[in-house]
Structure formats: C-alpha cells, structure tokens
Amino acid sequence: MRQNRSNQLLKFTDKGIWCEKADVYIDPWKKVKRALITHGHSDHARTGHDSYLCTESAAPAIKYRLGKIDVQTIPFSKPIRINGVQFSFHPAGHILGSAQIRVEYKGEVWVVSGDYKLEYDGLAEEFEPIECHTFITESTFGLPVYDWRPQDEVLSAINQWWKSNAEEGKTSIITGYSLGKAQRIIRGLDRSIGEIYCHGAVENINEVCRIQGVELPDTILSTQEIPKKDYIGNIVVCPPSGINSPWLKRFGSISVAICSGWMTLRGARRRQGVDRGFVLSDHVDWKDLNRAVKETKAEQIFVTHGYSDVYSRYLNAMGINALVAKTEYTGESIDAASDQNTSAI
Numbered sequence: 001m002r003q004n005r006s007n008q009l010l011k012f013t014d015k016g017i018w019c020e021k022a023d024v025y026i027d028p029w030k031k032v033k034r035a036l037i038t039h040g041h042s043d044h045a046r047t048g049h050d051s052y053l054c055t056e057s058a059a060p061a062i063k064y065r066l067g068k069i070d071v072q073t074i075p076f077s078k079p080i081r082i083n084g085v086q087f088s089f090h091p092a093g094h095i096l097g098s099a100q101i102r103v104e105y106k107g108e109v110w111v112v113s114g115d116y117k118l119e120y121d122g123l124a125e126e127f128e129p130i131e132c133h134t135f136i137t138e139s140t141f142g143l144p145v146y147d148w149r150p151q152d153e154v155l156s157a158i159n160q161w162w163k164s165n166a167e168e169g170k171t172s173i174i175t176g177y178s179l180g181k182a183q184r185i186i187r188g189l190d191r192s193i194g195e196i197y198c199h200g201a202v203e204n205i206n207e208v209c210r211i212q213g214v215e216l217p218d219t220i221l222s223t224q225e226i227p228k229k230d231y232i233g234n235i236v237v238c239p240p241s242g243i244n245s246p247w248l249k250r251f252g253s254i255s256v257a258i259c260s261g262w263m264t265l266r267g268a269r270r271r272q273g274v275d276r277g278f279v280l281s282d283h284v285d286w287k288d289l290n291r292a293v294k295e296t297k298a299e300q301i302f303v304t305h306g307y308s309d310v311y312s313r314y315l316n317a318m319g320i321n322a323l324v325a326k327t328e329y330t331g332e333s334i335d336a337a338s339d340q341n342t343s344a345i
Contacts, residue, residue: 009021009085009103009105009108009110009134010026010103010110010112010134010136012302012325012326012327013025014030015028015029015030015031015032016028016029016030016032016035016327017112017136017327019085019103021083021084021085021105022082022083022084022085022087023082023083024036024053024082024087026038026101026112027044027045027112027114027329028046028049029043029046029327029328030048031048031049031050032049032050033049033050033051034049034050034051034053035049035051035052035053036052036053036054036087036101037052037053037054037058037062038054038092038098038099038100038101038112038113038114038115039054039058039092039094039095039097039098039099039114039115040054040058040061040062040065040095040097040098040179041095041115041177041179041180042065043328043329043330043331044114044115044329045062045065045066046066047066047067047069049069050070051070051071051072052066052069052070052071052072053071053072053073053074053080054071054073054074054089054097054099055073055074055075055076055089055097055098055099056073056074056075056097057096057097057125057212058073058096058097058098058099059071059073059097060208060209060211060212061096061097061179061205061208061209064204064205064208065179074089075089076089076090076091076099076125077089077090084105085103085104085105086102086103086104086105087101087102087103087104088101088102089101089102090102090111090128090130091124091125091126091127091128092113092114092115092116092117092124092127093116093117093118093119093120093121093124093125093126093127094114094115094116094117094124094180094282094283095123095124095179095180095181095282096123096124096125096180096183096209096214097124097125098114098115098116098124098125099114100112100113100114100116100128100130101114102130102132108133109131109132109133109134110132110133110134110135110136111130111132111134111135111136111296111298112136113135113136113137113138113292114138115138115140115282115283115329115331116138116283116284116292117281117282117283117284117288118284118288118291118292119148119150119151119288121151121184121282122184122187123180123183123184123187123214124180124282127292129292129295129296130296131295131296131297131298132296132297132298133298133299133300134298134299134300134301134302135293135296135298135300135301135302136301136302136304136325137289137292137293137301137302137303137304138283138284138303138304138305138306138329138331139289139303139304139305139306139307139308139310139311140261140281140283140284140305140306140307140331140332141261141264141281141283141284141285141286141289141306141307141332142286142289142303142306142307142308142310142311142314143286143307143310143311144286145264145265145286146261146264146281146285146286147264147285147286147287148261148279148280148281148285148288149279151184151188151280152188154259154278154279154280155185155188155189155280157278158174158185158188158189158257158259158278159188159189159190159193161255161257161276161278162174162189162190162193162194162235163190163193165233165255166193166194166233166234169232169233169253170232170233170253170254170255171228171231171232171233171234171235171236171251171252171253171254171255172234172235172236172254172255172257173235173236173238173242173243173248173251173254173255173256173257174235174236174237174238174256174257174258174259174278175237175238175239175240175242175243175256175257175258175259175260176202176237176239176240176259176280177239177240177282177332178199178201178202178204178205178239179205180282181259181280181282182198182202182205182206182237182239183205183206183209183214183216184280184282185237185259185280186198186206186216186217186219186237187215187216187217189217189235191217191218193233193235194233194234194235195220195234195235196217196218196219196220196234196235196237197219197220197221197222197226197231197234197235197236197237198219198220198221198222198236198237198238199222199236199237199238199239199242199247200221200222201238201239202237202238202239203219203221203222206219219237222236222238222250224250226250228250228251228252229252231251231252232252232253236251240258240260240333243256243258243272243273243274255275255276256274256275256276257274257275257276257277257278258272258274258276258277258278259278259280260277260278260279260280260281260332261279261280261281261283261285261332262332263277263278263279264279281332282332283331283332289311293315293320298320299320299321300321300322300323301315301320301321301322301323302322302323302324302325303315303322303323303324303325304324304325304326304327304329305327305329305330305331306331308324308325309324312324
C-alpha cells in the first residue's frame, strides 16, 4: 500500500499503544480512560481502566477474569468511529475472541496484531490478513527453528502418550494456559481412553466458554475429595503453574507433559523437569510470521515482544522498514511457574 503519512497515527507510550487523535489506548498496561482490548490474556487485558472495548466473543472471559468493569462489545469487522478515527476488530486466530485492531485516519491504515496464529484450530476465529501501511506484530517465536507441525499431528501424539500412560497405570498431567490453549487441548483429547479432569483455573474458563456456546467434551473438576485411584488411567489438564505446586501431590503415579512452542528448544523439557514436551503454541511460528507480514503489504513494521531485535534486523535486511517497539507484552512464557492467565482466577 502507498502511504500518505501525516503524523504518526499510533504512538508507543509508557501506558501503552496510544491513538492521540481518538485518545484511546490499545492493550494498555497502565490505567487509562478508554482501552481497546485485543484479547483476554493478562498481559493484554488488565484491570483499572475506566472503560473497555473488545469483541463479543472475547468479552465473557475478560469480564470473568477482571470482575466488575465497564465493557462494550463490537462484532468482528464492524467499524466504529471515535473522534473521526475508524477502528475495527478482525480475527487474530490466537484464542477465542482474539482480534487484530485496524485503525484508519485520512487514508492512513495501521493494524495492531496483538497475539496471533494462522493455523485454524477449530476454537478461535480464523486469522484474517489485513492490508495496511503499518503493521505492529509480535515475534514470540521469531526464529527459523520454530516450525510447527499441524495441530492434528500434535494432538494425536498427545493421545498416544495418554494411552501409553493409562496402560501403565499412570495418571497423565498436561499443561496449557487456562484461557485458550487448555480448551484447545481438551477438544483434541480422545475420550475413549479415559476421563478428562481439570484444575480449577481451567474448569472455570471451560464453564465460561460453555455458557457462550462453545462445545467442549465433558470434564470433571479436580478436587481434594477425589481419591487417587480414581485418576489412574485418566488425564488432568492444568495451567503451567500447577506442575510446580503442592497440588500435584493429590495424584498417585504420574507422567507430566508441557504443551508449548518453547518445547522446540533442546533441553527445555529437561529444564522444566517434566516427562514430555509437545510443541503446541497459540502464536505464529517463523514461516507464518513471515507470511502474515507479507500479506499485510505494509511499508513499515513495528516488532514487539519476543525476538524483536533479531526479527526487525531480518526484515530490514529483506528491504522492509522495521523498528523495535518496547512494550510490556510477554507472549508465551517458558517458565512453567508463570501462568499469565490464572493470576486473576
């Protein structure tokens, strides 16, 4: 796209990404009057703002996690004007309700990606490429080593692991962020193997999803009252923080697995002290990151969290004007003790 740039449409401030003309912030990390939210993960949707705007399908989880807040919702692709600036929310494919936010003023178009992935997972709304002049992108996995296998292959491997554990009389424990990835895992589990139990943080979000019409297999809340023998041969889905807590003591003989894009790295599973690592991420890998950037046809790229320095240098070497933007977004943590999506649950 040819760019007719006047002033910078979006600015990176100590509060967040600011549209001065409309006086709104996108995914701000400090208190503001009006916040436009891409999705419900806690590094993007924070407490304390006077008002929130998000997609209809993102709102239930955001309201559940943040409590009593002033939330307005908007359908995907429907434009809204704020002081002459047009905003619209478009599917990001990251988790249910996640959006890219398109901003247009006097012919100039910027897109804030939030977090995103291109592979359709059957749960999140499918990613929509948007042409723009300036694209603000994450780079959580912005290196060639990150090359995801198709989801069906990974879920099949998870089920094979579960079945093997069941045959050995073990309980399978598998981690995934409570909002998004946990539900993605649950939808792919083979119920013929056994029952699906869930940590409280995961089960609470399951119920939020079910209320808004998301179809999930039957799950059972894991409680202290359930005897260890009842877990044998079954699977328990928990947030990453669960594997470093006394909570694990309620189960007998176990095998523990982490689902994360970081499991690509040699030694990552060993450092986390688990038995298996499955490479399953809600973020784009290297090839889809480059595909997404190319499809925007943007002349300017701002690279935020992840391998931002490395990826911006790569884009500049490819002839694309790229800059690093410092933000407080964290993407997907390799630290199993850090579950950014359970802090408010």
